[in-house]
Amino acid sequence: MLNKYPLWKNLLVVFVILLAALYALPNIYGEDPAVQISADRQATIDTSTLDRVRSVLTSADISPKSIALEEQQILVRLTSDDQQLKARETLVDSLGDNYIVALNLAPATPEWLKSIGAEPMKLGLDLRGGVHFLMEIDMDEAIRKIVDGMKDTVRNELREERIRYTAVDAGDDGVTVELRNDEAYQAAESYLSDRYQGYQLVEEPEQRTLVLQMTEEKLAETRDYAVSQNITIMRNRVNELGVAEPLIQRQGSNRIVVELPGVQDTARAKEILGATATLEFRMVDTDNDVRDAINGRVPFGSELLPMRDGQDQLLKEDVILTGDHIVNAGVGYDEYNRPQVNITLDGAGGNKMSMATKDNVGDPMATVFIEYKATDERDDEGNLQFTKSAEVINVATIQSRLGSSFRITGVGAQEAKNLALLLRAGALIAPIQIVEERTVGPSLGQQNIDAGTQAIFWGFVLVLVFMVAYYRKFGLVANCALAANLVLIIGVMSMIPGATLTLPGMAGIVLTVGMAVDANVLIFERIREEIKAKRSPQQAIHHGYDSALSTIADANVTTLIAALILFAIGNGPIKGFAITLAIGIITSMFTAIIGTRALVNSVWGGKRLSKLSI
Template sequence: MLNQTPIWKYILVIFVLAMCGLYALPNLYGEDHAVQISSGRNTTVTEDMIPSIEATMTSAGIETKAIEFRDERILVRLNDPDKQLIAREKLDAQMGDEYFVAMNLAPDTPDWLEALNAEPMKLGLDLRGGVHFLMEVDMKQALDKAFEDVIGAFRAQLREEKIRYRSVRQAGDQVEITFRDPDVLERAQFFLRGRYPDMVFNERDDLTLRATFTEIKLSEVRDNAVRQNITIIRNRVNQLGVAEPLVQKQGADRIVVQLPGIQDTAKAKEILNATATLEFRLVDQTNDVNDAINGRVPARSQLLYDRNGRPVLLQKNIMLRGNHIIDANSSTDENGFPQVNISLDSEGGSKMSANTKNNIGKPMATVFIEYKATDKRGPDGKLVFEKKEEVINVATIQAQLGSSFRITGIDSASEARDLSLLLRAGALIAPIQIVEERTVGPSLGKENIELGYQAIMYGLAGVLVFMLIYYRAFGVVANIALITNVIMIVGIISMVPGATLTLPGMAGIVLTVGMAVDANVLIFERIREEIREGRSPQQAIHFGYDNAFSTILDANITTFIAGLILFAIGTGPIKGFSITLMIGIVTSMFTAIVVTRVLVNLIWGGKRVKSLAI
């Protein structure tokens, strides 16, 4: 007989609905106001710290719901949200600068759901709020780095042309090249002017050639520092898995970063605030490190220390910088110790190959560099950054290296992961510092958020009542499918990594509710037409679904294409609307056509039915 559903369709519907319902479930449990403690670069959070944290909370009169240790972090859940700020201040004072302490909203999801990676939906800044960072780029360091690159290029190219010079050094906002002979100076000036049209060269009486950047070049260096830092910050945000972030330039040297619905604010602050890169240099074996310790550091060498305080004398010449790193991932070596595997771009691979070819058997040091802001400001009012350099590894070059190699000597697996994340996201062109951090409240206000939810509820209730009255028993089927559709949308948004619900996204849900009903109306009206033309109830159901399918498909495909275009060219709220619209179209097609057909066949299919309540 007609209208009998095969078993596989029942299994498919049950499986899809169960999965969506399961992953929509965490949204019912809400969130706890919490304070999160994360380890710094040279520190580790352990479970042994929990008793001292409990003592601090007790002495401050703050009641905790739970104190959890997981993923090398401690999460202090609070019963009273008004005590969150006080708790953070107390823990911040206790932990000091070596740890990251931040306020957080922690999902109150049961452990059995967390074991299935089920999490509640992330809400955008306009619904839940998020974290706002104002970051400042150190332009002095950007210019100094540009001068360093030019100085290195000058030395290499003058040696290549066999033009002898006494010294090449930076003097303020210019490069000074000193010669012994005026004829050689003239030759060098002619050569360099042809190679560097964006620099101005002037002679001085003391056989010194002075080179400065043109104003156009200086402006380009500054703009590139901000623009490339923005690109790298976006890469870091992507590594954190944040959806719909806002990263944009503000003024000449500042960057605004807004992370909507982020739950791990401490980790975000740690990754965004860090300015890390690597340098690879040869160890200076021709001079005595003890002389350097006593203050007699050779002109072409630099004295650094490893994390254990041991001195290492390095050559100033840099074999390779971290900006050539295109990929980095953490793993373990053959002895089970953590390591970072590094891949270089073609230029970096060529440099590493050339530099290691003639230095096999010599020790090479890996220098980790980060810039940290001090509390001081320069004469121009800008933050003063302190450059910290640390030797993290010294290894003998066993063979000529290429585009892929590894660094070892890392203390822990977590440090290897963090280092690989920073290097994979990119080395910042200039150091940046978070100069302002604040939690952003819902920008549209609590009242508007409630009105948005009410719009969904009232719209859904109105449609349910209309379908029940107008289509009677078939209206009940449509209502079940409609409620299922909303659950599926919530479940899929919760499942999709990085998906964020915004207020425009809620508008998309309201729209798809109407579209889902529209598909059912087309089917039910077609069934009525078939009945009026004299077909039996079973034939009317069969032909009603089959004949309405092409119309429903055409209408939904055109709307889906419009959603794709909005997603491709839109930003922020427009993307949020398009995502929920496209998800809603797919789920409404499934519920309106597949789910209702299964329910109708289950109730009326394969039976002798004289009339339909439609």
């Protein structure tokens, strides 16, 4: 019998459309204005903090929709924007500087939808609002790190070659080596000459001094490397923040642009993106008295650093290991339920840690937390100046030879979480400073949403009217397919974790609305041609769909290829347009070919017909 689908095909079509509708449903619930409370390093979030927040809001005559403690943060949902602003001002005044109180928008999706993983579409910066950061890199620090590494390498190699030196110091763009005598000077000159690519050897025989100085090419390469590596690490940190479709790109020689759609917790974003935290592991200097160092007599090769409890600790200057070798870091708890950071090193880091600890079992080793902070000063070239702060967060006795996995303690719960995030994402190659910050408010985004929605609506309505006027009942079938297509696009966009709807993406949907009926126009015109050729209505339907299939496939596949190329090579707005276009092409082929065929078969299939309303 012509034009009859088996039951399973009809059920498949219904299942796909209902599934898409289910996952598109969260988009109609909107979002609640909310206030998000998190703690800095000196504070914690717990049930007592929750009770305090509830009491503060009650005293201020603010009635929130809900207050919940989630992942070391408190989320307060409110009923209006006015209440949101009032709640934030009240909580900032009451909680003090140890807590970060930020505005937020929390999805109002019902719990039964959340339980199946249904979430609303993520919106881009132009629709959702968000923050724009312009960051500047401290290039002097990037070069200093390279030079410091070179200093340690040169010093170790001279020791291995038994070349006697007086000092090995790091300069602005090179390493200075002072030799003991003429014999050592000649041996060092012979050994270091042409040994390091990108460095030139400057000889000062009268002072028995050699300078390994970076070439201009090496300096340019180092600056370029600092920018590219910081961009990579920024992407890792943004991924940890859970922001979809961020824009992270280079601007000029030493700046990076970061756009985070949907982020209203700017304090949290700045804390994670701008942090330059890393770790250093050093041995404690047990050969000298820390009291002498406190009184100003710091031994050569050692450094006095503060601890969190207010005391001072005397450490060896030699660094066993830095955070650059950390490949994974996670938060855990010890047997006393105290937070700790579990660290995994790469192969080179594991070897360094193993070699450093094998002869130091029973000796104390310190974990140093290092952070760079920008000042308001700039150098003669206009570059920002940074200050380095170092703090000992943990001193532990080495119980046995360590390898690629170990843990650090002595941190709070929230700090353990932040530290693990930063170490997992990677330490920045050089410090950065946010020199410009812009916030795109949700109100501006709402104007774009309204404009885009109107474009989709009127495009949809005009296509509906045309199809009904021109193809009559078959036009209604095409309109049903067009409505199902919109549901499918929204459902698929909501299901894909990385998909984000932007204003160009809405343009892609408008284009898809027009393109989606192309397939039905081809099919319906073929059916008309078959009827003119004196075929029966059932044969006309059958041959109309079969004959148009190859043409529809060719046209849509070529457009899909173009969309995929745009997605692969484009960024920002281009990607937003490409992803909705690609999804729209796939869903429109499903609804226009399979969906309408199922509906046509259900209405006209297997019946004796004398004519068709087309």
